[in-house]
Amino acid sequence: MTKTAAIIGGGVIGGGWAARFALNGWTVQVFDPDPEAERKIGEVMANARRSLPGLTDVALPDEGEVRFCASIAEAVTGADWIQESVPERLEIKHKTFAEVQAHCAADAVIGSSTSGFKPSQLQQGAARPGQIMVAHPFNPVYLLPLVELVPGDAGDPALIEQAKTLLSGIGMYALHLKKEIDAHVADRFLEAVWREALWLVKDGIATTEEIDNAIRYGFGIRWAQMGLFETYRVAGGEAGMKHFMAQFGPCLSWPWTKLMDVPEFTDELVDLIAGQSDAQSGDLSIRELERVRDNNLVTMMRGLKAQDWGAGALLNQQEVLMRQGTEMGARAADLPADQPVPTARRTVPLDWTDYNGHMTESRYLHAFADATDRFMELIGCDAAYISSGGSYFTAETHIRHLDEVHAGAVITITTRVVLGEGKKMHLFHEMREGDRLLATGEHFLLHVDLETRKPSPPSPQIEANLVRFAQGHAQLPAPDGLGRAIGAPR
């Protein structure tokens, strides 16, 4: 059944939550007194639509409806999750929770986006304190998976588990902090780095751009994949963490940091920083900068996905959940043999497009290769079989590029077996957007023994599955373009 999220406060963060929930198929009910809220959320949704669906190699469910409500009471009606993202003022948050709890279901999760308040502060005076927990996200909420989940001592254990399950269902990673602390974990870091940066600008050591370069050309990329401790463990060389600590421990008492001190936010300092920031990136609007940021994030996260590491490993885990109960998770026996086999349903990611503004040619092969992998898995040539020593190698490929397709489009691939006999497997893939045929891919593969690297017969189980589809597909009319070659000029 479709789930419902209530978004209370639809600014930068509430808009990001609305997009994350809606693009994962939830109905979203928003309350925000700002008359501009609908326009602003619409713009965030537009950015989210072009970036989030292509993160994974499986299409997201159909987008949920986003409704704008006239009151908190209306917004929380029927909600499974209520996310508070009103301004960072405790009295506004308390007033909001009182109104929310007067009208919401007692078993709904109430998450707060607060960057710094502890759950015990948020829960003061609440009708049901255990229902309210910190669920602190990171901007852009629709792309970044981290949520710091801080329920505090009053937290209801069943509701905490429910919150974790619901977050993982929308592709997020709940970092459950058992002890509450001001600004949780991540914002303590960000605050420390922010203070150092303010000093460096104020003291005329570096400009805003030089500081950003120090991060983005070096340790920032490192942090994105291994964090702090694993990075430093590697930096300790073969002797690891202990050596690293012995070598760099003394620096902690050297004057390397100004952390104990905060520069005063004088008009002069604010103007200096804002002026340098305008000079650095003022030629781009905030929405344009958001799109640059999103393109980069999608590309980096998909790179990590290929490595099955960090935030990319999380995307792979999410895909397993997304496949469940769909044809992409079906077994061979569940699929009729007299019809082409569905082998892909995915969104064209941002990083698959080229200078011509459409999906670039190598990605057609990428998508067809993934479809072949899925077909191999279906007939039994899965990871376990491959690790036992058998697999297929592709010997020949012919692709016809029939129509263009753009980032964000949902494409499907169906596969026919032209020949499935002994070690030979001849496949014909058809790629479509809706009913529009975009491309065909014809591939000839041979089963091999991974030890000898020579052709060999597949397992009887694989051959039986292959023959079943080959016989069924032989009854269908031959697809247009089968056996096509470019031909040599005469």
Ligand SMILES: NC(=O)C1=CN([C@@H]2O[C@H](COP(=O)(O)OP(=O)(O)OC[C@H]3O[C@@H](n4cnc5c(N)ncnc54)[C@H](O)[C@@H]3O)[C@@H](O)[C@H]2O)C=CC1
């Ligand atoms: N901006 C950021 O980078 C991050 C902010 N947060 C947290 O998210 C929360 C919201 O911050 P932003 O989205 O940045 O602020 P924002 O100023 O962009 O949005 C706040 C929204 O709340 C609405 N609002 C004001 N009073 C309201 C009320 N009584 N009921 C419903 N809506 C009301 C405003 O109209 C506005 O649209 C804060 O607690 C903040 O600490 C968390 C992570 C990152």
Ligand SMILES: C[N+](C)(C)CC(=O)CC(=O)[O-]
């Ligand atoms: C600056 N900030 C404290 C609002 C930042 C956050 O809370 C998280 C983020 O997205 O950086």
